[in-house]
Structures are given as structure tokens and as C-alpha cells.
Amino acid sequence: MATLFGSGIKRREDPRLITGEGSFVDDIKLYGLTYAAILRSPHAHAKIKRIDASAAKKTRGVIAVFTGRDIEGKVNPVPCAWNPPGCDIKTPPHPALAVDTVRYVGDGVALVVAESRAIARDAIDLIDVDYEPLAAVVDPEAATRPGAPQLHDGIPSNIGFTWPVAGGDADAAFDGAEVSVSLRIVQQRLLPTAIEPRAAVASFNKATGQLTLWATSQNPHIHRFLCSLILGIPEHRIRVISPDVGGGFGSKIPTYADEALTAFAAMAVGRPVKWTEDRSENYKATIHGRDHVEYVEMCGSKDGTITGLRTRVYAGLGAYASTAGPGIPTILHGLMYSGSYMIPNIKGTVYGVYTTTTPVDAYRGAGRPEATFLVERLVDTFARKVAMDPADVRRKNMIPAAKMPYTVATGLTYDSGNYHGALDKALGLIDYKAFRAEQKKARAEGRFLGIGLSSYTEICGLGPSQVAGAVGFGGGLYESAIVRVYPTGVVRVYIGVRPHGQGEETTFAQIVADEFGVPIENVEIVAGDTEATPQGWGTYGSRTTAVGGGALKIAAVRVKEKIRKLAAHLLEVSDEDLEWKDGGFQVKGSPGQKKTFADLALMANVAWNMPAGLEPGLEASAFFDPSNFVFPYGTHICTVEVDVETGETRILRYVCVDDCGPHINPMIVEGQVHGGVIQGIGEALQEIAVYDDNGQLLTGTMMDYAVPRASQMPKIESHFTYTPSPVNPLGVKGIGEAGTIASSVCVTNAIVDALGPLGITHIDKPLTPARVWAAIQQANGGAR
Amino acid sequence: MKRTIEFFVNGEARSVDVEPRALLVHVLRDDLDLTGTHIGCDTSQCGACTVHIDGRAVKSCNVLAVQAAGRRVTTIEGLAKNGKLHALQNAFWEKHGLQCGFCTPGMIMTAADLLASNPAPSEDEIRHALEGNYCRCTGYQNIVAAVKAAAGA
Numbered sequence: 017m018a019t020l021f022g023s024g025i026k027r028r029e030d031p032r033l034i035t036g037e038g039s040f041v042d043d044i045k046l047y048g049l050t051y052a053a054i055l056r057s058p059h060a061h062a063k064i065k066r067i068d069a070s071a072a073k074k075t076r077g078v079i080a081v082f083t084g085r086d087i088e089g090k091v092n093p094v095p096c097a098w099n100p101p102g103c104d105i106k107t108p109p110h111p112a113l114a115v116d117t118v119r120y121v122g123d124g125v126a127l128v129v130a131e132s133r134a135i136a137r138d139a140i141d142l143i144d145v146d147y148e149p150l151a152a153v154v155d156p157e158a159a160t161r162p163g164a165p166q167l168h169d170g171i172p173s174n175i176g177f178t179w180p181v182a183g184g185d186a187d188a189a190f191d192g193a194e195v196s197v198s199l200r201i202v203q204q205r206l207l208p209t210a211i212e213p214r215a216a217v218a219s220f221n222k223a224t225g226q227l228t229l230w231a232t233s234q235n236p237h238i239h240r241f242l243c244s245l246i247l248g249i250p251e252h253r254i255r256v257i258s259p260d261v262g263g264g265f266g267s268k269i270p271t272y273a274d275e276a277l278t279a280f281a282a283m284a285v286g287r288p289v290k291w292t293e294d295r296s297e298n299y300k301a302t303i304h305g306r307d308h309v310e311y312v313e314m315c316g317s318k319d320g321t322i323t324g325l326r327t328r329v330y331a332g333l334g335a336y337a338s339t340a341g342p343g344i345p346t347i348l349h350g351l352m353y354s355g356s357y358m359i360p361n362i363k364g365t366v367y368g369v370y371t372t373t374t375p376v377d378a379y380r381g382a383g384r385p386e387a388t389f390l391v392e393r394l395v396d397t398f399a400r401k402v403a404m405d406p407a408d409v410r411r412k413n414m415i416p417a418a419k420m421p422y423t424v425a426t427g428l429t430y431d432s433g434n435y436h437g438a439l440d441k442a443l444g445l446i447d448y449k450a451f452r453a454e455q456k457k458a459r460a461e462g463r464f465l466g467i468g469l470s471s472y473t474e475i476c477g478l479g480p481s482q483v484a485g486a487v488g489f490g491g492g493l494y495e496s497a498i499v500r501v502y503p504t505g506v507v508r509v510y511i512g513v514r515p516h517g518q519g520e521e522t523t524f525a526q527i528v529a530d531e532f533g534v535p536i537e538n539v540e541i542v543a544g545d546t547e548a549t550p551q552g553w554g555t556y557g558s559r560t561t562a563v564g565g566g567a568l569k570i571a572a573v574r575v576k577e578k579i580r581k582l583a584a585h586l587l588e589v590s591d592e593d594l595e596w597k598d599g600g601f602q603v604k605g606s607p608g609q610k611k612t613f614a615d616l617a618l619m620a621n622v623a624w625n626m627p628a629g630l631e632p633g634l635e636a637s638a639f640f641d642p643s644n645f646v647f648p649y650g651t652h653i654c655t656v657e658v659d660v661e662t663g664e665t666r667i668l669r670y671v672c673v674d675d676c677g678p679h680i681n682p683m684i685v686e687g688q689v690h691g692g693v694i695q696g697i698g699e700a701l702q703e704i705a706v707y708d709d710n711g712q713l714l715t716g717t718m719m720d721y722a723v724p725r726a727s728q729m730p731k732i733e734s735h736f737t738y739t740p741s742p743v744n745p746l747g748v749k750g751i752g753e754a755g756t757i758a759s760s761v762c763v764t765n766a767i768v769d770a771l772g773p774l775g776i777t778h779i780d781k782p783l784t785p786a787r788v789w790a791a792i793q794q795a796n797g798g799a800r
Numbered sequence: 801m802k803r804t805i806e807f808f809v810n811g812e813a814r815s816v817d818v819e820p821r822a823l824l825v826h827v828l829r830d831d832l833d834l835t836g837t838h839i840g841c842d843t844s845q846c847g848a849c850t851v852h853i854d855g856r857a858v859k860s861c862n863v864l865a866v867q868a869a870g871r872r873v874t875t876i877e878g879l880a881k882n883g884k885l886h887a888l889q890n891a892f893w894e895k896h897g898l899q900c901g902f903c904t905p906g907m908i909m910t911a912a913d914l915l916a917s918n919p920a921p922s923e924d925e926i927r928h929a930l931e932g933n934y935c936r937c938t939g940y941q942n943i944v945a946a947v948k949a950a951a952g953a
Contacts, residue, residue: 026893033901034889036836036876043835173857199927209841211848211936212902262902263936517900517937687896694939718845726930
């Protein structure tokens with residue numbers, strides 16, 4: 017039988033989704049369903065003097081109104097679950113509804129439960145809140161300055177943590193360096209914008225004490241765990257179901273107050289409750305991404321050798337530390353400062369800063385795009401300073417394949433890779449030399465072409481649980497799978513991860529079908545229901561296939577080991593005399609003596625004739641904890657033309673060479689690259705969440721936040737190299753975030769390259785026509 | 801005060817009592833259980849709620865249910881005929897034109913309108929026709945490929 021591993025078969029998720037039969041949280045209806053709406057603060061920072069909910073309570077169809085005072089002692093504050101050690105972290109708990117003080121526009125103030133969505137929405141407008149506005153501060157650097165408004169007691173200068181990273185002796189390297197360059201980089205705040213807003217439906221069975229919570233979740237087991245803490249309900253009485261999820265990009269990792277409040281309301285009113293945010297609410301109340309102000313430096317010698325890198329980063333946390341918030345700009349960011357290079361001396365300080373803004377947490381790439389951006393911008397800036405081609409500087413400093421596995425100065429050990437191979441392949445595909453010649457010619461004609469490189473290495477496949485514990489992550493990072501074989505030989509697999517668009521219902525079935533030699537139709541993958549699936553930690557950090565796939569493979573192999581013993585017994589031979597062939601175990605060289613998978617599934621399940629010591633039944637579970645992270649890498653190169661009259665950028669070509677190890681389903685891998693790259697291009701060219709000085713979110717709807725559209729985006733030329741990882745049974749790395757991690761700096765470098773002749777050395781993202789035009793004017797380059 | 805509207809939904813005559821302010825998308829989802837039509841924004845940008853009225857694509861969050869009275873509404877659930885997928889549904893499946901699938905119904909309904917008026921669109925024409933439909937997963941490339949494939953089917 018041909019193997020399915022490596023085959024770009026059509027996705028099994030799709031039939032329901034293309035016919036409108038998908039089941040998303042807001043699609044769920046229950047008998048007696050009521051609807052919740054949350055009143056949110058219109059102020060960035062204010063004291064709550066008084067709340068009068070009497071008019072709302074009197075409204076026909078309103079069942080209950082809850083304020084922060086009403087739920088005190090009943091709904092605990094929302095905790096932060098990632099507290100990196102060694103950085104004096106302070107994470108003030110986030111009250112599920114504000115009691116005395118609101119700290120961002122969108123902070124929850126009251127909850128209404130009503131007979132219909134419309135009544136609930138109308139009723140929140142009838143709640144009269146008397147606010148005493150306080151000063152706002154939205155910029156993470158400004159928030160640390162003397163005199164800045166203070167958000168929380170006991171957190172002077174709004175600094176929630178000061179996280180150091182160091183390897184080698186960076187200060188000495190800079191002191192003795194022939195060349196050094198520095199940049200101030202603003203990595204703007206972004207809105208994740210999963211097209212499905214968040215939603216929750218809760219139902220409480222008073223008789224059994226069982227709470228069922230349907231939630232838009234990338235990690236239902238984490239939601240169960242944290243909801244248990246917030247609601248004070250034992251974990252085994254909470255069932256979290258995450259059905260089809262309409263995109264997450266990190267925004268559906270955190271446990272928010274809103275899901276817990278929905279559950280609380282269902283218990284309080286004795287009827288099921290649904291809460292669904294609308295987009296404007298999503299932009300205020302769902303986490304944001306990035307928000308760094310960075311001071312970064314690189315040093316080296318005139319021959320292009322990089323010897324040191326230093327950073328000082330102000331990372332906005334928002335008003336409160338979100339579930340994984342503090343881990344993003346530290347562990348997932350600062351430890352990646354070596355990029356794809358041998359940089360012996362690294363020193364960084366990351367300040368986690370509270371501002372009167374929506375909390376910041378993981379957004380596609382989560383810390384790694386910011387790291388790649390600053391490293392790759394510095395490499396280009398350094399190359400310019402030493403008058404070398406940026407491709408040559410990369411080649412010179414890249415970690416050679418022969419040195420893998422390689423431990424970088426920040427302490428991480430990169431698992432495998434041929435970085436030069438990906439770079440050279442990308443240079444060949446874009447025909448680098450030819451483009452440089454074309455660029456030169458165009459410049460003579462007054463046209464500004466640019467070419468940008470981005471050689472990234474990222475950390476994913478999170479990760480060893482021991483490391484998770486050591487870095488303050490409030491959970492494990494292993495994964496789990498149960499492979500259950502039915503008497504008729506069909507297979508169901510229950511997984512702890514929760515894919516939501518990444519296609520593991522298909523790729524995981526490919527692995528299992530291969531292992532057992534059964535048609536893929538006989539395999540079903542089940543995810544998202546904590547009652548059915550074993551403890552897992554969710555889908556994020558490009559970990560699902562690397563870690564979850566590892567668990568799945570091990571469980572499947574366990575099943576196979578068992579049926580080998582059974583086959584040997586039934587065929588009256590020893591284990592070693594058997595070989596797996598064409599979907600069954602047969603006696604070596606004797607195809608007539610064979611038991612198929614279906615035969616063995618039946619015989620194991622009926623257990624009429626089991627060998628001594630072998631239990632009846634046929635299922636296996638596995639918990640897989642990888643020995644290390646995986647480190648996908650690659651080089652992206654794009655070419656652009658910048659219209660210096662208008663500041664508009666046109667991407668001419670975008671070539672990627674990614675290496676995520678072997679592909680289970682190449683079609684799906686490529687799809688992940690496309691989506692990731694476009695998200696990074698959106699970040700580079702147009703996306704930005706803007707607050708005014710009063711802390712009002714000016715980009716509060718899709719009218720104002722520039723989500724990339726089909727007509728604005730280029731075609732991606734996606735290519736690969738294939739280097740297996742040694743740390744998991746499939747040899748796979750992750751590919752969900754690589755595109756985003758690589759592309760924002762790739763495009764930025766190309767534009768800066770185009771405008772180099774004008775003396776422009778850096779423009780902050782997003783490089784909108786207005787910003788590029790302003791930079792050109794400022795450079796006074798004389799466009800003609 | 802609620803009003804009764806009568807219209808055809810996916811070929812069936814339906815009668816629903818609606819508030820005058822009710823949006824078509826809410827009536828489809830909440831009253832008629834046609835939850836394949838999704839809501840992704842509140843400012844008519846995202847296009848997840850796209851359905852057909854009398855064969856033309858409209859954003860059903862931008863239409864009052866009462867405006868649909870007497871008209872033919874087609875949702876994603878009504879696109880397949882006699883158990884046979886529409887060419888666009890097949891093409892989205894074949895070309896990996898969806899990932900999370902949330903934008904997909906609206907995307908397909910918009911594309912169906914495009915192909916009805918322009919059976920052989922260029923890549924540029926496809927991209928422009930879809931600019932009122934947001935997808936955050938696919939980067940659009942395979943969606944464009946799917947529409948092209950469906951046009952050729």
C-alpha cells in the first residue's frame with residue numbers, strides 16, 4: 017500500500033466547512049438559552065464611583081445584571097499563567113469585572129443576561145456608571161518615565177518585570193569592536209483578527225454539579241484548568257468543548273474573564289447562557305500582539321563577522337498580564353537573539369510594561385517575529401556599514417550545518433538545519449545577481465527597486481515540560497493521544513491538541529492509516545472535548561504536529577506492538593518470525609500465513625484467544641514529551657518597487673525557502689506558509705492598532721484596522737528544503753508561524769534597500785505609503 | 801412590534817416573525833438555523849455573512865430581514881444541488897482554499913456571484929471581486945486558485 021505520509025490529499029475537515037455544516041460556538045443552541053452581553057469601559061483609566069443598574073434590571077426580558085461587586089468572592093480574578101523566573105515579575109490579578117478601577121477601554125464592568133441577544137445589548141446601555149477619569153498612558157516606553165500615570169499599586173514605573181538575557185560578554189565585545197550599528201525599532205501593536213470572534217456557551221447541571229462550557233479555544237484543557245481556578249469548581253466537573261474554531265493566531269489561547277463570566281452566569285440564573293463578542297468588542301477585549309519599543313545594537317569586524325548583539329526592549333503588556341503574556345517577549349523572544357547566526361556575545365534587557373491598553377499576548381509567531389525582525393534589520397544595517405552584500409554577511413555568520421546541533425549564546429540548542437542550503441536556494445530562485453543588476457539599471461532611470469532578505473530560525477514545537485517549568489510556564493508542554501481500535505477495525509484517535517484550521521484531522525489520520533495499513537476513511541481524529549480527549553496543552557507555538565504527532569505515533573506503535581504479539585500467538589509462531597506487510601502481520605516469506613489489521617482488531621476486542629499475559633481490548637495511549645524544542649528555519653527573499661512620489665510599495669516577487677523537516681501533507685504545509693507570509697506582509701505594510709493619547713482605540717473596527725485583502729496581496733512562491741529534527745518520532749518541525757516570522761522583516765528590508773540611495777536606513781512598520789513618503793521627504797533625497 | 805415576512809430561502813417558502821430592526825443574518829442564523837452564514841464583523845467589511853438575494857451576493861449583515869420579503873435568498877446550505885457540490889465548493893476543497901473555514905461560506909457565495917457574471921475571470925479580477933471578503937488563514941492564494949479552477953470546471 018502506498019504511504020499517505022508525504023501525500024497532499026484533500027482535507028477531511030473541508031466537506032462540512034464548504035457546505036455550511038461546520039459547528040462553531042455561536043452556532044450552538046440549547047433549550048432555554050439566554051444571552052449575555054458585557055458592558056465595557058469607555059475610559060482607558062478611571063475610578064468607578066457608582067454603578068446604577070436599576071434601569072437595566074427593570075427592562076423586560078432582562079434576567080440578571082452583575083457588577084464587579086456582585087461577583088466578588090464568587091468569580092476569582094483571572095490569573096496570569098506564565099511567570100518567567102529571575103525577573104522580579106509582578107502580575108496584578110485581573111478582576112473578572114472591574115470593581116474600583118478600569119484600566120483599559122474594553123475592561124469589563126457589568127454583565128447582563130437576557131432572553132435575547134438584542135435585549136442584552138440594549139440593556140447594557142441602560143447601566144449608568146459614574147466614572148472619574150484618570151490619566152492614560154499607552155506607549156510602553158513612556159509608561160516607565162518619571163511622572164507617567166501609575167496603573168497598579170506596588171508596581172513603580174509600571175514595570176511588571178525586568179528580564180535579562182546574556183551569553184558571552186557583550187559589553188566587552190562592543191567596547192573592542194571595529195564596527196557597531198544601532199537602531200530604535202517600534203514593533204507596532206497588532207490586532208490578531210481571527211475572523212470568528214470569541215464566543216462561549218455555558219450550561220450547568222445542578223443535579224450533577226457538572227459545568228459544560230463551549231468556548232472558542234485553542235487549548236480546551238488549559239481553559240478547563242484556569243476556569244476551575246477562576247470559578248472555584250473542581251476541574252473534573254468542568255467539561256470544555258472547543259468545536260470548530262474560526263482561527264485563533266494566538267488570540268484564543270488565553271483564558272479571559274468573559275468565558276468564566278458566561279459560566280458563572282449560567283450557574284447563577286439556572287439556564288444556559290451564550291455570549292458572543294462582536295468585532296468592535298473583539299478589538300477591545302481580545303488580546304493584542306507585539307507592542308515593542310526596542311533599542312538594539314550589533315557589533316563586529318570590518319570583514320563582516322558579527323561579534324555581539326545588545327537590546328533594551330520595552331514590551332507592552334497591556335493593563336494586565338494575560339495568560340501567557342509575560343512569556344512572549346522573554347522566553348519566546350529574548351532567547352532567539354542569535355537568529356540563524358553564531359553571535360558569541362549577547363545581552364538583552366526586556367522590560368514588561370503595564371499601559372492603559374488591552375492586554376498583549378501571543379499573536380502568530382509570538383515573540384519570534386519581533387526577534388527575527390530586530391536581528392535581520394541589524395544584519396542589513398551592519399552589512400551596509402561594512403559595505404558588504406547582505407547575503408554575504410548572512411552566509412559568513414550563519415551556523416554551518418556541520419556544527420548542528422548548535423548551542424547559541426542565549427543557551428538554546430538548535431536541533432538541526434542547513435541554513436546555508438536554504439539561503440543559497442532562495443538566492444538562486446530569485447536570481448539575486450540578476451536582480452541586483454536590474455536594480456542598478458532601474459536606479460539610473462530613477463526607479464527604486466529593492467530586495468530584502470530574511471534568514472530566520474524560530475523556536476517551536478513547545479516543548480520539554482521540564483523546560484516549561486523552569487521558565488515559569490504554568491503547565492506542561494507534553495502532548496497526548498489515545499488510539500482506540502474498534503472490533504470492526506476502524507480507529508478513533510483522541511488528541512490533546514486542538515487544531516483550528518491547520519489540518520491535523522487529515523495529517524494525523526494519514527499517519528495512523530499508514531501505521532495500520534488501513535484506508536484513511538477508517539480513521540477518525542477527535543479533538544477539542546476535554547471529556548473525550550486526554551490531558552493536552554493545545555495548539556499554538558507550531559507544536560501540534562511536532563509534539564501531538566509524536567504522541568500519536570507512539571500510541572499507534574504501541575497498538576501495533578500488541579497486535580504483533582497477538583498475531584504471533586494466533587499463527588503459532590514467535591514474534592520475530594513475523595513481518596508487517598500489506599496491512600497485516602505475516603510469517604516471513606509465507607504470505608499465506610497472515611492476520612490483517614482487521615482480523616487482529618476483532619480478535620483483540622473479542623479476546624477469545626489471547627496469549628497469556630496480554631490484556632483484552634485494543635487501545636493505547638501515549639504522552640510524549642520531546643527532548644528539545646524544534647527549530648524550523650529558512651530564507652525568504654522579496655523584491656519590491658517603491659514609488660517615491662507616493663510612497664507606495666509594490667511587491668514584485670516573494671520567494672520563500674522554508675525547512676520544517678519532512679511534510680506529512682505538502683498541500684497543507686504550503687497553505688500554512690501562504691497564510692503566514694501574508695499575515696507578516698500585512699504587518700509590514702498596513703496593519704497597526706492605534707491608540708490616541710487618551711487611550712482610545714482609534715482602530716476599533718475593521719473599517720480602521722487594515723486586514724490584508726485579496727486585491728492587496730502578492731502571490732507567494734513557496735519552496736522547501738527538508739532537514740528532519742532528531743527530537744520527535746516523525747522528524748517534523750512546525751510551519752504554522754514561520755511565514756509570519758520571516759516575512760515582515762523581509763518586506764521591510766526590501767523597502768529600506770530600495771530607498772538606501774536616499775540615505776534612508778530604517779522605517780518603522782507598517783511601511784504605509786504615508787510613512788514611506790514622509791521618510792523620503794525627511795531624507796530630502798530628491799526623488800528625481 | 802414584530803412583522804411577518806415571507807420569502808424563499810434555499811428554494812423553500814418560509815415565513816418568519818421578525819423585529820423591524822432585525823438583520824437578515826440574524827434571522828437566517830437564529831430563526832432559520834442556517835448557521836453556515838457567519839458573522840465576522842459589525843461594519844460590513846469581512847463578508848463572512850455573504851448570501852445571495854435574487855442571485856446577487858449581498859452582505860446579510862447589511863440587509864434588514866424585512867428587505868428580503870418576497871425575495872429569493874440562497875445561503876451556503878442551498879448551494880449544493882441534489883447532493884452534488886457546487887463547482888466552487890469542490891474547487892475550494894481540491895485547491896485547499898480554506899483552513900479554519902469560517903470565512904469560506906461567504907467567500908464561496910461572493911465567488912459564485914462573480915462567476916455568474918464573469919465566467920472566466922482573470923486573477924486580478926478574482927482578487928478584486930473578493931476584496932470585500934476577508935480571510936486570515938490562507939493568504940488568499942489558494943482561494944484565487946480555487947475560483948480559477950471552478951471557472952474552468
